[in-house]
Amino acid sequence: MTDLTKMKIAEARDLMKAGELSSRELTEAHIAAVDAADSLNAYIVKTPEIALANADAADKKIKAGNQKGMTGIPVGIKDLFATKGVHTQACSHILDGFKPEYESTVTQNLWNDGAVMLGKLNMDEFAMGSSNETSYYGPVKNPWRATGSNNDFVPGGSSGGSVASVSGYAAMGATASDTGGSIRQPASFTGTFGMKPTYGRCSRYGMVAFASSLDQAGTITRDVRDGAIMLEAMAGFDPKDSTSVDIAVPNFEAALTGDIRGMKIGIPQEYHLAGMPGEIEALWHQGIEWMKAAGAEVVDINLPHTKYALPAYYIIAPAEASSNLARYDGVKYGLRDAPNGGNLDDMYYTTRASGFGDEVKRRIMIGTYVLSAGYYDAYYLKAQKVRQLIADDFKRAFEKVDAILTPTAPSAAFAFGEKSDDPLAMYLNDVFTVPASLAGLPGSSVPAGLSADGLPLGLQVLANAWDEETVLKISGVIEQAAAFSATPSEWWR
Amino acid sequence: MSNIDRATVAKIARLARIKIEDDKLEPLAGELNNIIGWVEQLSEVNTDNIEPMASVVDAKLRWRDDKVTDGNKAESVLKNAPNAEYGFFAVPKVIE
Numbered sequence: 293m294t295d296l297t298k299m300k301i302a303e304a305r306d307l308m309k310a311g312e313l314s315s316r317e318l319t320e321a322h323i324a325a326v327d328a329a330d331s332l333n334a335y336i337v338k339t340p341e342i343a344l345a346n347a348d349a350a351d352k353k354i355k356a357g358n359q360k361g362m363t364g365i366p367v368g369i370k371d372l373f374a375t376k377g378v379h380t381q382a383c384s385h386i387l388d389g390f391k392p393e394y395e396s397t398v399t400q401n402l403w404n405d406g407a408v409m410l411g412k413l414n415m416d417e418f419a420m421g422s423s424n425e426t427s428y429y430g431p432v433k434n435p436w437r438a439t440g441s442n443n444d445f446v447p448g449g450s451s452g453g454s455v456a457s458v459s460g461y462a463a464m465g466a467t468a469s470d471t472g473g474s475i476r477q478p479a480s481f482t483g484t485f486g487m488k489p490t491y492g493r494c495s496r497y498g499m500v501a502f503a504s505s506l507d508q509a510g511t512i513t514r515d516v517r518d519g520a521i522m523l524e525a526m527a528g529f530d531p532k533d534s535t536s537v538d539i540a541v542p543n544f545e546a547a548l549t550g551d552i553r554g555m556k557i558g559i560p561q562e563y564h565l566a567g568m569p570g571e572i573e574a575l576w577h578q579g580i581e582w583m584k585a586a587g588a589e590v591v592d593i594n595l596p597h598t599k600y601a602l603p604a605y606y607i608i609a610p611a612e613a614s615s616n617l618a619r620y621d622g623v624k625y626g627l628r629d630a631p632n633g634g635n636l637d638d639m640y641y642t643t644r645a646s647g648f649g650d651e652v653k654r655r656i657m658i659g660t661y662v663l664s665a666g667y668y669d670a671y672y673l674k675a676q677k678v679r680q681l682i683a684d685d686f687k688r689a690f691e692k693v694d695a696i697l698t699p700t701a702p703s704a705a706f707a708f709g710e711k712s713d714d715p716l717a718m719y720l721n722d723v724f725t726v727p728a729s730l731a732g733l734p735g736s737s738v739p740a741g742l743s744a745d746g747l748p749l750g751l752q753v754l755a756n757a758w759d760e761e762t763v764l765k766i767s768g769v770i771e772q773a774a775a776f777s778a779t780p781s782e783w784w785r
Numbered sequence: 786m787s788n789i790d791r792a793t794v795a796k797i798a799r800l801a802r803i804k805i806e807d808d809k810l811e812p813l814a815g816e817l818n819n820i821i822g823w824v825e826q827l828s829e830v831n832t833d834n835i836e837p838m839a840s841v842v843d844a845k846l847r848w849r850d851d852k853v854t855d856g857n858k859a860e861s862v863l864k865n866a867p868n869a870e871y872g873f874f875a876v877p878k879v880i881e
Contacts, residue, residue, distance in 0.1 A: 628867035676837030732841030
């Protein structure tokens with residue numbers, strides 16, 4: 293019998309439509325796969341009862357002729373998304389015991405479609421991290437190992453549980469979120485397809501806030517088509533999010549025509565970093581050749597303010613985080629740590645000291661500093677102006693090209709502890725993903741090759757705002773050309 | 786150049802309402818100086834006459850009718866409180 297956990301969403305959908313597969317069978321196989329993947333630490337909460345109830349409801353829906361794209365499909369949910377009555381803590385200690393009384397719009401959209409919830413997925417605390425090492429629930433292991441090695445690697449972050457569950461065959465797809473690269477970088481590290489839509493495409497309602505002007509929900513799937521199907525189900529205007537934009541959601545799957553003849557693909561010269569590994573340059577070059585072979589025109593472009601994107605991001609994101617995370621005060625929800633005989637202020641101090649991890653504290657401190665009297669103009673306002681220049685760079689570029697092709701990350705997955713003591717080295721992981729986040733643009737990471745050590749590497753595709761279809765179309769062409777068929781060795785099963 | 790010393794870290798920690806042990810102030814000052822020193826490269830960029838960008842979507846927020854559309858959920862709101870009494874959040878005594 294075929295292993296149902298290796299099936300793609302599109303295949304399962306078609307088999308269920310034909311009556312040859314039930315969501316119940318598919319879900320039972322995945323519940324077993326979730327248990328078998330315990331050593332990855334991708335799931336922090338499993339919800340098999342909910343999954344089976346969802347599956348039975350989906351099977352009824354399909355029988356009644358009401359099947360939609362995600363009906364009956366078992367997925368994992370990043371712990372960032374509020375799920376009613378189910379653990380939602382953004383993998384922070386400070387949200388201890390929090391079970392929301394409401395559902396995030398993105399997950400509600402999935403459930404309305406008939407999707408099946410397998411559980412909540414591990415992540416960097418409050419999505420602050422690029423290696424999933426900052427989670428209160430411990431790090432996630434990358435299902436991939438280097439050729440001939442038994443050493444563990446990080447899965448990337450912050451959506452580490454999302455990518456590990458999908459590449460580890462413990463979910464057909466997973467929700468994820470991207471503030472500076474948290475969908476694309478981990479997708480690159482795990483040979484999965486990561487899709488971050490335009491800012492405003494998916495509602496932020498019920499998504500635990502990190503940096504609200506940047507946070508955007510997206511998908512992790514095993515291929516481009518699955519990403520298109522899942523994103524379409526999640527996306528859409530929501531009056532409950534003031535930055536949700538009222539634009540119709542296209543049929544994303546229909547964009548996968550494979551035809552990019554005559555399209556103009558920009559290659560930003562500033563992304564040739566000094567000291568970047570040769571294999572990353574080589575992969576990028578290979579991607580350029582694939583574009584040409586598919587009939588696209590490749591053009592060199594300039595994004596002159598690229599080098600300032602990371603420093604601007606590391607002012608703006610912590611500033612917004614320090615403001616957003618002020619809500620965790622030990623009063624309304626989650627952890628309260630009040631010293632005996634202490635007053636209200638003492639409660640704030642100790643609750644926040646014991647509830648937040650080191651990286652979160654560091655970012656709150658930076659954010660508080662750059663927003664404080666005397667520094668606001670020099671840091672925060674300056675960063676916002678640089679953000680405008682970065683957005684203008686892209687705007688000019690998209691007057692000339694339809695899409696931009698770059699590597700996703702400057703390296704393959706790295707070992708645990710390799711960068712966790714050096715915040716700046718960790719931040720540099722996001723060097724290629726942050727600029728598009730600042731500009732709110734849609735982008736993907738497509739598995740495109742392997743490093744010399746046998747670890748996956750991704751290529752990033754960016755397009756203009758609201759043009760996810762171009763991102764998906766080009767991603768599909770890369771996927772075809774790369775014919776990426778490598779798989780991890782399943783040591784965890 | 787940024788110069789975040791112990792006293793500055795203590796001040797930021799107070800503003801952020803995070804208790805930091807005395808022996809952690811110095812190492813934290815070092816880390817924050819590293820990061821702030823690195824972001825200071827932004828000062829190279831000429832941003833004269835550039836408007837600060839707060840959001841990538843339209844700055845003009847949607848309007849809606851001034852009508853109550855939600856509410857009457859006191860029980861739900863209090864459900865996750867570490868301590869709730871008589872329909873209120875309960876906190877340590879504020880007034881002596």
